Amino acid sequence: MTVADTPLLEARALGFLRQEEPVFGPIDFELRAGEIALVEGNNGSGKTTLMRVLTGMLRASEGELRIGGGAGSLVFLGHHLGLKTDLSARENLDLAVALYGRRDDVTLMSVLAEVGLAGYEDEPVRRLSAGQKKRAALARLLMLPATVWLLDEPYANLDREGIALVNRLLALHAARGGAALVTSHGAVTFAGDTLRRIRLHA
Amino acid sequence: MRPGSTSSACAALLHRDLLLAWRRRGDIAMPVLYALIVGTLFPFAIGPDPALLARIASGVVFVTVLLSILLSLDGLFRGDIEDGSMEQLMLAPQPLALLVGMKILAHWITAALPLIVVAPMLASMLRFPASAMPVLVLALLLSTPLLSLLGAVLVALAGGARRSGMLLALMLLPLCVPVVIFAAGAVSAAQQGLPWAAPMAWLGAGLAMAVVLGPLACAAALRIAMDT
Amino acid sequence: MANWVPLWLHRLSSPQTFYRFAGAVRPWALGLALVLGAVALYGGLFLAPADYQQGDAYRIIFIHVPSAWMSLFIYGVMTVSAFIGLVWRIKLAETVAMESAPIGAAFTLITLVTGSLWGKPMWGTWWTWDARLTSELVLLFIYLGVIGLYHAFEDRRQGARTASFLALIGAVNVPIVHFSVNWWNTLHQGATIRLLGPSHMDSSMIWPLLLMMVATKCYYVASLFARVRADLIAAESGKAWVRDLALGTQERA
Numbered sequence: 001m002t003v004a005d006t007p008l009l010e011a012r013a014l015g016f017l018r019q020e021e022p023v024f025g026p027i028d029f030e031l032r033a034g035e036i037a038l039v040e041g042n043n044g045s046g047k048t049t050l051m052r053v054l055t056g057m058l059r060a061s062e063g064e065l066r067i068g069g070g071a072g073s074l075v076f077l078g079h080h081l082g083l084k085t086d087l088s089a090r091e092n093l094d095l096a097v098a099l100y101g102r103r104d105d106v107t108l109m110s111v112l113a114e115v116g117l118a119g120y121e122d123e124p125v126r127r128l129s130a131g132q133k134k135r136a137a138l139a140r141l142l143m144l145p146a147t148v149w150l151l152d153e154p155y156a157n158l159d160r161e162g163i164a165l166v167n168r169l170l171a172l173h174a175a176r177g178g179a180a181l182v183t184s185h186g187a188v189t190f191a192g193d194t195l196r197r198i199r200l201h202a
Numbered sequence: 203m204r205p206g207s208t209s210s211a212c213a214a215l216l217h218r219d220l221l222l223a224w225r226r227r228g229d230i231a232m233p234v235l236y237a238l239i240v241g242t243l244f245p246f247a248i249g250p251d252p253a254l255l256a257r258i259a260s261g262v263v264f265v266t267v268l269l270s271i272l273l274s275l276d277g278l279f280r281g282d283i284e285d286g287s288m289e290q291l292m293l294a295p296q297p298l299a300l301l302v303g304m305k306i307l308a309h310w311i312t313a314a315l316p317l318i319v320v321a322p323m324l325a326s327m328l329r330f331p332a333s334a335m336p337v338l339v340l341a342l343l344l345s346t347p348l349l350s351l352l353g354a355v356l357v358a359l360a361g362g363a364r365r366s367g368m369l370l371a372l373m374l375l376p377l378c379v380p381v382v383i384f385a386a387g388a389v390s391a392a393q394q395g396l397p398w399a400a401p402m403a404w405l406g407a408g409l410a411m412a413v414v415l416g417p418l419a420c421a422a423a424l425r426i427a428m429d430t
Numbered sequence: 431m432a433n434w435v436p437l438w439l440h441r442l443s444s445p446q447t448f449y450r451f452a453g454a455v456r457p458w459a460l461g462l463a464l465v466l467g468a469v470a471l472y473g474g475l476f477l478a479p480a481d482y483q484q485g486d487a488y489r490i491i492f493i494h495v496p497s498a499w500m501s502l503f504i505y506g507v508m509t510v511s512a513f514i515g516l517v518w519r520i521k522l523a524e525t526v527a528m529e530s531a532p533i534g535a536a537f538t539l540i541t542l543v544t545g546s547l548w549g550k551p552m553w554g555t556w557w558t559w560d561a562r563l564t565s566e567l568v569l570l571f572i573y574l575g576v577i578g579l580y581h582a583f584e585d586r587r588q589g590a591r592t593a594s595f596l597a598l599i600g601a602v603n604v605p606i607v608h609f610s611v612n613w614w615n616t617l618h619q620g621a622t623i624r625l626l627g628p629s630h631m632d633s634s635m636i637w638p639l640l641l642m643m644v645a646t647k648c649y650y651v652a653s654l655f656a657r658v659r660a661d662l663i664a665a666e667s668g669k670a671w672v673r674d675l676a677l678g679t680q681e682r683a
Contacts, residue, residue, distance in 0.1 A: 019587070020668065055293055057428050072295030080286025084218070086225040091218065098214030099294040099301075355599065359592050363582035373575040373596060376568045377603055380610035387614060401613075408606075419599065426591050 006068050007032050008148050008179045009054070013063035016046070016053055023049045024200050026063055031148065031179045036170050039183040041200035047183040050200065051078065051152045054181065067148075072100055075146035077154060081137040085126040089117060089136045092125060093143055100144040111142040115165065130157050138169060149173060149180035211296045212304045219308035233270035234316045240266045241324040252329045259328035260338060260389040264382055266324070267317050267342065268349060272367075272374060274313040275353040278305065279361050279424065288428065302424065303417035306354045314346035330393075337392035337402075344405040345385040351416030352377045358423035381408065443522045445662045446671045452655035459655070463648035466641055473638035487551045494544040496642040497537045498562075501569060504534035504650060508576075509601040512594035522658075524590040525665070527597060528580050529657035533650055535573035541566055561615040565608045572600040586665065 007030035015025030024046030031037055041047050052058040054065065055076045067073065083092050093108060112118050115135040117128075125133055134157060141149055154166050170180055181198075223230060244262050245255060282288040282305075291301050321342055322335055330338065356373045363369065388401040441447050474492035481488040508530040515523035545563055546556045557563070576593045583589030666672050 020666065055289065057289065057292065059429070070295075072293075074293055076289055076293055078286055078289065080284065080289075082286035082290040084222060084281075084285065084287065086222055087218070091221065095214050095218045096290065098211045099290070099296065356596075359579065359596055360582065363579065363589075363592070369575075369578050369582055372571065372578055376572045376575065376600065376607060379568055380603075380606050383610045383614045404610075404613075423592075423595055426588070426595055429588060429591070 007066070008068040008073070009181070010066040010068070011054075011063065012066075014053065014060050014065055015062040016049055016058065017061040018049075025050075027198065027200070029196075029198050031181060033147070033177045033179055034174045035179045035196060036174050037179075037181050037196040037198055039181060039198045039200060041183075041185065043185055045200040047185070047200060048078075048152055051076070051150055051181075051183060054150055069147050073146055074148050074150060075100065075141060075144055076150045076152070077137055077141060078152040079156075081133055082140075083125045083133060083137055086124060088122045088124055089128075089139065090121045092136065093140055096140045097143060100146060102143060103145045106143055108143070111139045114142060114169075115139045131159065131162055134158060134162065135165070138166065141173075142169065147178050149178065149182075151180060151182045153183055153185070155184055208296050208300065211294065212300055215291075215301055215304045216308050219305055220311065223308065223312040230312055230316060233274045233313055234320050236273060237266045237270045237317055238320065238324060240269065241328065244328065255329040256331060256393075259325050259330035260334075260393065261386050262328060263321055263325050263330075263338065263342075264345070264386050264389075267314075267321065267346065268378060268382065270317055271314055271346065271349050271353060272371060275309070275350070275357050276367055276370060278309055278354055278357045283361055283428070288424070292424070292428065297421075298424065299417040299421040302354070302358075302420045303413075306350055306417065306420070309354070310347050310350045314350060318342045318346060334389060334392040337398055338389050341385040341388050341402065341405065344402065344409050345381050348381050348405070348409045348412050349378060351412040351420075352381075355416060355419045355423055358420045358427055361424065361427035381405070384408070443520055445522065445666050445669075448522055449659055449662050449671075452659050456652050456655045456659075459648045460652035463645050463652055466645035466648065470638045470641035470645055473641065474635070478635045478638060479632065484552070487548065490544050490548045492638055492642055494541060494548060495639060496646045497541040497544065498566065499643060500646045500650060501534055501538040501541050501566065503647070504530050504537060505569065505573075505597075505601065505604070508534060508597050512597040516591060516594050516598070521587070521665075522662075524587070524594060525658050525661050526654065527594050528576075528590050529654055529661055531573055531576045531580070531593075531597070533653050533657075535570060535577060537646070538566060538570045538573055542570065559615070561608070561611045564611045564615075565604075568607045568611075569604060572597075572603070576600065 009031040011027060011029050013026040013028060015027070016023045027050075029037065039047055039050060049058065053060050055074060083089075089112065090108060093111075108121065109118070112121055115138050117132060117135050117139060120128065120132065120136075125136060128136065134154075138154075149170075151166075155163050158166065170182070173180055241262055244258070248254060248258075279288065282291065292298055294301065318339065322339060325335065325338055326332065353370075353374055356370060356377070360370055360373070384401040384405045388398040388405065391398040391401065442451060470492065475489055478489070480486050508527045511523040511530070512527040514520055515527055542563065545566070549558060549563075550556055576597050579596050580589045580593035583592065663672055663675075
C-alpha cells in the first residue's frame with residue numbers, strides 16, 4: 001500500500017450521542033488526497049457536531065476515527081473565524097504559521113492577493129467588513145501546510161463572488177493533493193468533478 | 203511542509219498575547235487602580251494609627267493583590283473561546299499545556315507584574331517598614347505566579363459555564379488559603395525580625411509544583427470545558 | 431480468578447440495574463441508620479458518664495465527631511468516583527460524585543455548627559481560628575464550589591465532568607490547606623486547646639461514638655441512593671425502562 005492510498009481521514013461507524021440520543025451517525029466515510037466531500041443535512045442534523053468530533057473537540061461516542069497525517073494535519077474553520085480583531089491580518093497569520101508551519105510555495109502577500117485582501121495586510125481585522133474577515137480566515141487555510149481542511153458552513157455570509165472564491169480555493173487545494181470536508185445546509189453550486197456527498201439525517 | 207517548532211510557537215503566542223494586551227493598554231491599568239483604591243480605603247476604615255497600619259499592611263497588600271488578580275483572570279480564556287482562537291490552539295501540533303502556559307505567563311506579565319511594581323508604594327502608604335520591603339517583593343514575586351496558575355485552572359473549568367465572577371471567587375478561595383498564609387507569614391516574620399526562609403521555601407516549592415502541574419491541569423480543564 | 435466480580439460491577443453500573451439495586455438497599459440502610467443512631471444517642475446522652483472537666487457539654491461529640499469523620503469520608507468517596515467518572519467515563523460514577531457533594535456539605539456544616547456550639551462553653555467564644563475548625567471551613571468552601579460549578583452548566587453531564595475535576599483539585603488541596611493552617615496556628619499562637627487530645631476515653635464513651643459512626647455511614651448510603659435514583663430517572667427519562675416504570679406505577683395506582 002503506497003502513501004497515496006492511505007486515506008487522510010477515515011471514519012468507521014462514527015457516531016455521537018448526547019443524553020443517550022444520537023446526534024448523528026453511525027456514518028462511514030473516507031477522504032483521500034484530492035477529494036472534496038460535501039456534508040449535507042438540514043439544521044439540527046448534526047453537521048457542526050460532526051465537525052467538532054473530527055477536530056477532536058468532542059469525543060466520538062462510538063466507532064473509530066483515523067487521521068492519516070497526525071497532529072497538525074487538520075485545520076478547522078468554523079462559525080467563529082479564530083481571528084483576533086485587535087490584530088492585523090499579518091499578525092494573525094504570523095501566529096498561525098508559528099503554530100502550524102508554512103507552505104513553502106506561498107508568501108503572506110501571495111495568499112492575501114489570492115483572497116483579494118492585497119493592501120489590507122496591516123489593517124486591524126476589526127476594521128474589515130464581515131466578508132473581508134472571512135477572506136482573511138480563508139487566507140490562513142492557504143498559508144498552512146495542513147492537508148485536510150474542515151470547513152463548517154464556509155459559504156455563510158458570502159456574496160456570489162465570495163462563494164466563487166471558496167470554490168476556487170477548494171479546487172486549488174484538491175489539485176495540490178489536499179482534501180476537504182465542507183458542510184452546508186443549502187444547495188451549493190460546486191463546480192468540481194471530484195465532489196462526494198455525505199448525507200446526515202436529522 | 204514543515205510544522206512550526208515548539209519554541210518558536212510558544213514565543214509567537216507569548217508575543218501575540220502581549221501585543222493584544224498592549225493594544226488595549228488601558229485595561230492593564232485597571233487592576234493597579236483597583237488595588238490602590240482598595241488599599242487607600244483601609245486607613246479611612248480603621249484609622250490612621252501608624253502602629254496599627256504597619257501591623258496590617260502586608261495582609262492588606264496580599265489580599266488586594268489577590269483580588270485584583272482574580273478580577274483580571276476572569277477574561278483569560280474567554281476571548282479565545284468566543285472568537286474561535288481556542289480551537290486553533292487545540293488543533294495545533296504543539297502540546298496544549300505548553301501553549302496554555304504561555305498564555306498564563308503573558309497574563310502574569312500584564313496583570314501581576316504592574317501590581318508588584320506598585321505594591322511597595324501601597325505598602326509604604328500603609329506605614330510598612332522599608333527594612334522588610336525586599337521580603338514583601340520577593341513574597342509577591344513567588345505568590346503571584348502561583349495565584350495566576352491556580353486561577354487559570356479554575357477559569358478554564360468555568361469557561362463553559364454561565365459567567366460568574368462569584369463562582370470563581372468561591373472556587374479560588376480554598377486554593378489560595380495556603381498561598382496567603384505562607385506569603386503573609388514570611389513577610390510578618392521579616393517585619394518582626396524573625397527568620398522568614400521557611401515559609402518562603404514552602405512558597406517556592408508550591409510554585410515549582412504549580413509551574414509543572416498547573417498548565418497540564420489547565421489544558422485538561424479546557425478540553426473538558428470545550429467538550430460541549 | 432474470580433471474574434464474576436468485574437462482571438457484577440459492570441452490570442451494576444448500568445443505570446437500570448443500579449436503580450433496582452439502590453431501591454432494594456435503601457430502606458434497609460435507612461432503617462439501620464435510624465435504629466443504630468437512636469441506640470448510639472441513648473448510649474451517648476444517658477449511659478455515658480459526664481466528663482470530670484467539661485460536664486455534660488462534651489456530649490456534643492457524639493454528633494460532632496461522627497459528622498467530622500463523615501465530611502472527610504464523603505469527600506474521599508466523591509474523589510474516587512469523580513476520578514472513575516472522568517477516566518472511564520462511567521455516568522453512574524459521575525452521578526455518585528455529584529450527589530455525594532451536598533450530603534458531604536451538610537455533614538461539614540453540622541460539624542462546624544456543633545463545633546461552634548461546643549466552643550462557647552469551652553473557649554467562651556462561638557468561633558476561634560483553631561486549625562481544625564479552619565480546615566473544616568475551607569472544606570465547606572470546596573464542597574460549595576463543587577456544587578456551584580455543577581449547577582452553573584446548562585448541560586448536566588458537562589457540569590458533572592467539570593465539577594468532578596474541581597473535586598480532584600480539591601482533594602490535592604485539602605492536605606496542603608491543613609498543613610498550612612497548622613503552621614499558621616503555631617506562628618500566631620492562638621487557642622491550642624485540643625478537642626480530642628490523647629486523653630484516653632472511657633469505653634462507655636467509645637461504643638456510642640463507634641455506633642454513631644456506623645449509623646451516619648448507613649444514613650449516607652440511604653440518602654445517596656435516594657438522590658442517585660432521582661437523578662438517574664431524570665437523566666434517562668427518554669429510555670424504555672423509565673417509561674415502563676412510569677406506566678407500571680400508573681397501572682398500580
